[in-house]
Amino acid sequence: MIALASDCLLFRLASGETVPLSPEMISVELTGKAPAWVDSEFVRHAASAVFHYFKGALGRQAVTMGEFAGALEKVLRGFNTAAAAAASGTGVAESDLGRLARESGEGRELFFFPQLRAELRCKLRQAPRVLRFRGLRACVMQLAGARRWTRNCRALEEQVVAYLRGCLTAEAGATPFSMVVE
Numbered sequence: 001m002i003a004l005a006s007d008c009l010l011f012r013l014a015s016g017e018t019v020p021l022s023p024e025m026i027s028v029e030l031t032g033k034a035p036a037w038v039d040s041e042f043v044r045h046a047a048s049a050v051f052h053y054f055k056g057a058l059g060r061q062a063v064t065m066g067e068f069a070g071a072l073e074k075v076l077r078g079f080n081t082a083a084a085a086a087a088s089g090t091g092v093a094e095s096d097l098g099r100l101a102r103e104s105g106e107g108r109e110l111f112f113f114p115q116l117r118a119e120l121r122c123k124l125r126q127a128p129r130v131l132r133f134r135g136l137r138a139c140v141m142q143l144a145g146a147r148r149w150t151r152n153c154r155a156l157e158e159q160v161v162a163y164l165r166g167c168l169t170a171e172a173g174a175t176p177f178s179m180v181v182e
Helices: 040-057 065-088 097-107 109-124 136-144 151-171
Strands: 009-012 018-021 062-064 092-096 130-134 178-181
Touching (some): 009 040, 009 065, 062 065, 092 097, 097 109, 097 130, 136 151, 151 178
Parallel strands (some): 092 130
């Protein structure tokens, strides 16, 4: 028997076949008319979050495609609610990650992450319904000093998102809200 890689889940297909997949191997094809706020990178992050939910939070080794698709749909519907609130302009606190990266100057990550935490605290004091961080790609390219998207950029992108999640866990109050990073 071959051991399952630590970063894989077994997906049971409708045909009965079981396929091991990592978050990077999952591709999602949206059917029907996708809303304007949905892009492939956003869906990739959402699918990765659902993957880690099953693997980490629930400790599952195998899921059916139906279970995964249902959880992903629930996540995307939640973001649709956040996007609608953001579009209406009520209770939305926005921040530009690209601006924060530019302001970090030559210190790059050394100055960026403390500045990002301060920005998050400032926005949370406004008690928003939606906390929106935009410009993630520009931010990462600035911090990495890259002209093209590389593996290092992808790793840094995941680090920024993980840092925001960690700060949010430590800083968030009792008021419910949604956070959107794009």
